[in-house]
Amino acid sequence: GHNVLVRLCTGVDCSQPVDSKLNRECMDDLVAWSNMTDQLFIWDYTVGFGNLHMPFPNTPILKKNIQTFIANKAIGLHEQGDLYNPDVSLQPLKAYLFAKLMWDPSQDQDKLTREFLNGYFGAADSSIYAYIKLLENARAEYGSKLELFAVNAPYITPDVMVEAFGLFDQAEKSVAGSAKLIKRVKLQRMAMEQAWTRFPLKTRADVTNRAGLNERQMVDHYIGLAKETGNIYISEGVMFSWDEFRFSAIGDTEPNTNPPPERVKDLPATSWREVSLARVRLAAPAVATVVDD
Secondary structure, X not given: OOOOOEEEEOOOOOOOOOOOHHHHHHHHHHHHHHHHOOOEEEEEEOOOOXXXXXXXXXXXXXXXXXXXXXHOOXXXXXXXXXXXXXXXXXXXXXXXXXXXXXXXXXXXXXXXXXXXXXXXXXXXXXXXXXXXXXXXXXXXXXXXXXXXXXXXXXXXXXXXXXXXXXXXHHHHHHOOOOHHHXXXXXXXXXXXXXXXXXXXXXXXXXXXXXXXXXXXXHHHHHHHHHHHHOOOEEEOOEEOOHHHHHHHHHOOOOOOOOOOOHHHOOOOHHHOOOOOHHHOOOOOOOOOOOOXX
């Protein structure tokens, strides 16, 4: 009846448009409901719920999906992004694109993207645009899905990550005179830093060397910036445990201001790692104890 609003949730693989073969089941539902009602409302999921800080390069399908919903008589559309974190993983750009394309889906999405990047990132716009295209192309070439609850991004290889960090370095240099724009760039860099923490230790070390990263400094800055800006949720309603984050990333829980131990002080920082044993339970006290050597 006309007093019933049908709400259809997408839940698709976001690497391909909703009308692709990959998302046939959802498209079949959309067509079926479109034929049964004139009161169809779409709830479209557009974010990686598994880890809200990770990259989620679904921008190529945004315009196409909106057009598909309109073609199937949708009278309402909710594009669900990240409700919890205001800045990370290109959320400002996606909010802008949704607002513009829902108003007029015939607009040129690439032109809108460049327009936003120029206004929001200033002179860093070309580097951020190159970063977006790097992610889109890497995912397409790898052929991986963009599943809503995935926690890893296999298309982000060490080579892709090193190139991405280089683009962020360029972006920061290009806006060096503006603290506001530098912060905006660093907030987008967090997605790649989050992806770095998901690599195995050996792969992390390789990327660290090639990209010229300072692991401890990077993690401390990540935590500080997230707290300062309110980007503190790893998933829906679940805040980061920064203690756990530091431990999984660099092996300790507190910022370390102590000098390096004598035996390693002359070695490259990437060739040794300090682990806080306060977080490592080797065995029950009756079985083993830790003593100074």
